[in-house]
Amino acid sequence: MATKKQISDIIMLRGLGFSQQEIAEHVSLSRQAVAYQLQKLKSEAVLMGSVDTFRSKCRGIISGSEVDIGLLEEEALEIGKLQNIGEEVVKQTIVAELSEQGWVVLPKIHFKLASTFLQLEGTPADWRKGWPAELNSKLGWKNKMADELKRLMGSDIELELRPGGGAARLSKKIAVDYA
Numbered sequence: 001m002a003t004k005k006q007i008s009d010i011i012m013l014r015g016l017g018f019s020q021q022e023i024a025e026h027v028s029l030s031r032q033a034v035a036y037q038l039q040k041l042k043s044e045a046v047l048m049g050s051v052d053t054f055r056s057k058c059r060g061i062i063s064g065s066e067v068d069i070g071l072l073e074e075e076a077l078e079i080g081k082l083q084n085i086g087e088e089v090v091k092q093t094i095v096a097e098l099s100e101q102g103w104v105v106l107p108k109i110h111f112k113l114a115s116t117f118l119q120l121e122g123t124p125a126d127w128r129k130g131w132p133a134e135l136n137s138k139l140g141w142k143n144k145m146a147d148e149l150k151r152l153m154g155s156d157i158e159l160e161l162r163p164g165g166g167a168a169r170l171s172k173k174i175a176v177d178y179a
Contacts, residue, residue, distance in 0.1 A: 002029060002037050008058050010037050087152055090117075090139060094153060095170065103160065103167040106145055113139070 002010070006027045013023045020038070024031040045053040090113070097112045098104055114120050114135045120127045135141075141148045146159055146166055160167050 002027070002033065004057070007037060007041070010034060011041065011054065011057060014038060091152060091156075093117075094149070095156070098157065098168060098170045101169070103169045106149075106166045106168060109149070109168060110135075110145055 006029060009027050010023055013026060018026070020031050020034045024034045027034070029037075041053060041057065048056070093113060093116050094109060097109055110132070111124050114124070114127070114131055117138055118127075118131060118135055120131060124131075139148075143151075146161055149157060149168060150159060156171055157168050158171050
């Protein structure tokens with residue numbers, strides 16, 4: 001069982017981008033224990049909200065003399081906003097990717113969404129492991145990308161699916177609207 005101090009450190013270190021293994025080494029827990037605590041924190045944040053979860057887990061551990069708790073709460077709120085990306089923003093990102101081109105292969109759309117919403121730089125080969133699952137979680141997607149695109153975009157896009165991949169383009173109706 002993790003102590004309140006360990007949980008506070010897990011929150012802080014994860015927010016700073018440390019891996020589960022790095023956090024585990026710092027707080028003297030197994031990587032699996034850190035993963036479990038992160039999952040519990042995420043579930044609690046979904047129910048209580050990210051700011052309330054942050055307050056309840058860090059109050060008394062992070063004192064005002066060490067850190068401006070109000071600033072940290074504001075940062076937690078911003079993180080919470082980023083974790084709940086609205087579908088309209090996702091749609092606009094997809095439309096922008098498709099608007100200047102004909103058919104675009106689905107991986108290119110996937111990479112655009114990841115670079116935008118996970119703030120990944122460089123080529124996908126350089127990105128951290130697990131980014132597809134992280135992106136699906138952030139977008140709230142539970143199905144294959146093509147299925148989620150159909151659900152999200154409806155008749156605004158056309159999909160061409162084939163074994164080993166597929167492509168998408170704006171439908172003629174929406175292409176005129178955005179021209």
